[in-house]
Amino acid sequence: MTTNLDRTGPRDLAAKLPARLSLTPKTTLAGRLDGAWWPYSRDLETELPALAAALDETWGRVTRVTVNPARWPVVPHTVAVAGRTMHVGWFTEQDPDKLILLSYTVGRWDLLVIPPETEPAAAARLMAAAAIPGSVLTAGVLMANEAAIGRGTRDAQRQEAGWEDEGGACMSPFGNSMSRTALPLPGNGRR
Incomplete structure (x- = not known):
């Protein structure tokens, strides 16, 4: 598979914008993540x-970065950073929603990568959740939770639209639309 990246517009824009970061405050509580990063694009060389x-x-x-x-x-393999070279590695076993940063002098940090x-x-929401000190939630769990929240929001909006479209629709206890003739009301021929 061949992937083409358009490196004209977004690259120039992303290079001029500050990184969108949320970092865990320094505490004695160690968590699974050290914060979150929300890049502007999927171009690692630019971001x-x-x-x-x-x-x-x-x-x-930071001397090395690993991604999935x-x-x-x-x-x-490498990215130029302020006159030096930062090495980039990849591991398919690494959580795809996480970025690992390494430094020879300070250690390792794990960041949630928000698409x-x-x-x-x-x-x-994701940036705030990833920066909670001592949190045991992984990057994958945070992303799955957000997907469930987003899906729940879309489902609620769809149900509300259905309600409005049908003039106050009748819903079964299972959330399915019902016609008014399905209800046991006087005049519907049902008792």
């Missing part, structure tokens, strides 16, 4: 320099 620059001040110099290639169309196309409200 990683801004992430590294944002983390250099807080965490120290399922979420990234192209995984470069670039995520709605802002969902991204805000």
Whole structure:
């Protein structure tokens, strides 16, 4: 399979924008994640320099990054970051919704990666949840929970639209629409 990346518009834009990060506050509570990152695109070569620059001040110099290639169309071996080279590796066993950052001097950090196309409200929920100190939730669990919340929201909106479209629709106890003639009301021929 061949993947083409358009590197004209979004690359220039993403390079100028600050990294969207939410980091766990420094506490003695160790959790599964150290925060969340919401990139602007799926182009690691464009996105990683801004992430590294944002983390250099807080965490120290990031020397290596690992990802699962399922979420990234192209995984470069190295990325130029502020006059140095950052190595990028990939592992299919790694959670596809997680990015691992390594530093020779400071250690390892695990970040939830929020897909670039995520709605802002969902991204805000995910960023807040990933930054809770001591949380035992993994990146995959957080993404699954958000998908369930999003699906629940869409289902509720669809049911409400159905209600409005049918002039106050009759619903079965199982959430299915029913015609008014199915109800045991006087005049429907049912008792």
